[in-house]
Amino acid sequence: MLRKSLLALLFLAACQPSSPQDFGSPSVKSQNIEESGIQEYPGLYSELPSGTIPPAPRNPLPLTGANFCAGVQNAMKTSKQNMAEEIALICNGNAPTPLLASLWSAPFEGVGVPTPVNIRVVPIDEETSEILLAYSMRLPKKSVQTLLGEEKHAVVPYDSGNNAEDPMKMSFKFLDPPANTGDCDTGFLVEQFVQVPGRFDDTTQHELKLYLMHPNNFDFFMAGRTLVAPSTQFKRSVVFRGFLTDPADASKTISTTILHFVMNSREQHERMVAAFMEFIRADMLALFNEQKS
Amino acid sequence: MQSVIRICFALSILSIVPACQKKKLSNTPEMGVAAKSEAAIKEADSGVSSPNTKGLAVGPEKEAFMCEQGEVVIRQIEKTNFLDLFHLLCDNKGTTQRFKDLVASAYDGKNEAKVTLISSASDEMFNTRLIVGFAMKAPLGDPAQFFALKAHDVLLNGLRSNRSEMIAKVESRKTFPGRRSIEEIIINYSLSKSEGGALFDTRRTEFNTYLLDEARTDVTISLEEMLDVEKSKSYSGFRGIVLGLQAANNETYLVFLNDMFIKNRIDPLRLQRTLLALNGEMQRVMFPLFTKAK
Numbered sequence: 001m002l003r004k005s006l007l008a009l010l011f012l013a014a015c016q017p018s019s020p021q022d023f024g025s026p027s028v029k030s031q032n033i034e035e036s037g038i039q040e041y042p043g044l045y046s047e048l049p050s051g052t053i054p055p056a057p058r059n060p061l062p063l064t065g066a067n068f069c070a071g072v073q074n075a076m077k078t079s080k081q082n083m084a085e086e087i088a089l090i091c092n093g094n095a096p097t098p099l100l101a102s103l104w105s106a107p108f109e110g111v112g113v114p115t116p117v118n119i120r121v122v123p124i125d126e127e128t129s130e131i132l133l134a135y136s137m138r139l140p141k142k143s144v145q146t147l148l149g150e151e152k153h154a155v156v157p158y159d160s161g162n163n164a165e166d167p168m169k170m171s172f173k174f175l176d177p178p179a180n181t182g183d184c185d186t187g188f189l190v191e192q193f194v195q196v197p198g199r200f201d202d203t204t205q206h207e208l209k210l211y212l213m214h215p216n217n218f219d220f221f222m223a224g225r226t227l228v229a230p231s232t233q234f235k236r237s238v239v240f241r242g243f244l245t246d247p248a249d250a251s252k253t254i255s256t257t258i259l260h261f262v263m264n265s266r267e268q269h270e271r272m273v274a275a276f277m278e279f280i281r282a283d284m285l286a287l288f289n290e291q292k293s
Numbered sequence: 294m295q296s297v298i299r300i301c302f303a304l305s306i307l308s309i310v311p312a313c314q315k316k317k318l319s320n321t322p323e324m325g326v327a328a329k330s331e332a333a334i335k336e337a338d339s340g341v342s343s344p345n346t347k348g349l350a351v352g353p354e355k356e357a358f359m360c361e362q363g364e365v366v367i368r369q370i371e372k373t374n375f376l377d378l379f380h381l382l383c384d385n386k387g388t389t390q391r392f393k394d395l396v397a398s399a400y401d402g403k404n405e406a407k408v409t410l411i412s413s414a415s416d417e418m419f420n421t422r423l424i425v426g427f428a429m430k431a432p433l434g435d436p437a438q439f440f441a442l443k444a445h446d447v448l449l450n451g452l453r454s455n456r457s458e459m460i461a462k463v464e465s466r467k468t469f470p471g472r473r474s475i476e477e478i479i480i481n482y483s484l485s486k487s488e489g490g491a492l493f494d495t496r497r498t499e500f501n502t503y504l505l506d507e508a509r510t511d512v513t514i515s516l517e518e519m520l521d522v523e524k525s526k527s528y529s530g531f532r533g534i535v536l537g538l539q540a541a542n543n544e545t546y547l548v549f550l551n552d553m554f555i556k557n558r559i560d561p562l563r564l565q566r567t568l569l570a571l572n573g574e575m576q577r578v579m580f581p582l583f584t585k586a587k
Contacts, residue, residue, distance in 0.1 A: 186491065
């Protein structure tokens, strides 16, 4: 049973590795991924050879829930990812739902214990559990940089540490992605390996896709991470994340995350959920800390 | 002469570009990239470079002819929107130091395939402009020898480097289409991957090659310009120039300059790395065609 619970945990970690710093907690090891600074470069077009090519138009939009939801709908018009069920929780068409307003009213800002909103955490049957969570965060980087962090985050390994009751390791690697047919801005394919030594190994593939929501606008973005094919362990795996420049501070971003997993609980629903929630909280801290660096 | 055109167009394919962030982009020396400051660009533009003959690729007469007649042809065919780009390679005193530098580092099949990052910058709206240049020293006695080559076939197989990929397909080819062009090629580019990220990045261009004098095949100029700009989601423009110049010892220089205006790509550094890698790969892929034709 324990094995089954742990397996369920692993699945989530694939989507969002955590990195608590305290001793004995699961840890995430940063990979050496190049990060480069961003420098302003005003006056570009007047300093270089003029040519006759005009710069792209601007498309500024008010930083509202309505424009956020309209942007999500724009992206979903071309998206091939199955996320409609999750998106419907926060956007009713172009209208923000009460849940979205609630999430945005109290985003996690790196202080205290992060607590996701429990939308639906139930046993579907003896061996299957559904976990549906949501949370919002105010992140200390611009929305573009926050979005780009999704790629880096996707392959950060996870290690519960040897002190864990059942040591668990997760690792990821990027595979050659399928052709982008215009359904998203950038697409990745991530292979996830989960191992509990001596007990099981599990491998799944996930599509990670990044979207611009509005043309010529860089305040609204979203990312989706979806399971390519169900496995014995994982029936559904969706991580939706939307990004909006913080209306109160353009140097920050409000991110909104929906996590939805249907997984094999192996008759250990309660235990699996408890462990899962611990992981989510650790992951929220990890995400926040990544954006600070 | 048809091969010249084909080779040139194929090489200019490099102008392809990937995805995405607002930055002053940095060099990647391991790719053999050399970036130039804006001041250097302005210097080149203003024509303040001295008329030195040191470092000339093939000698003052031929280079002077290329620069003088190149501008004449550009004006005659009413492609004056290329003049500022052309002036990065040729000014009123002859070839610029930039031209000489590119020629000095030309890929000859043995050395490093360098790509010079002449300018790279993005604004706050992720409009990124990249100007890159490179040169090849082909074992061909005359640019006209390129006629028999079908360089585009190589591009159909795709260029792959640094987990990036680009493919170009020739949509049509027309010989002597008018306006002094000896060949017009319509090319569809697809930059499908950038460092492991799948992109939907397409560009359609018109590539024309011109003789500077109908009696001379030792100097050519090719101009490539983007079509359907208003329909593009990724580009707000593209221009390319390829100068073909006969050298001594049965060799020919091909000097490339590409000017790209990319939009909606939020990681321009990634874009730059991809572009540089594919431009380098292009040279390595193309060179065997030259040796076969020898």
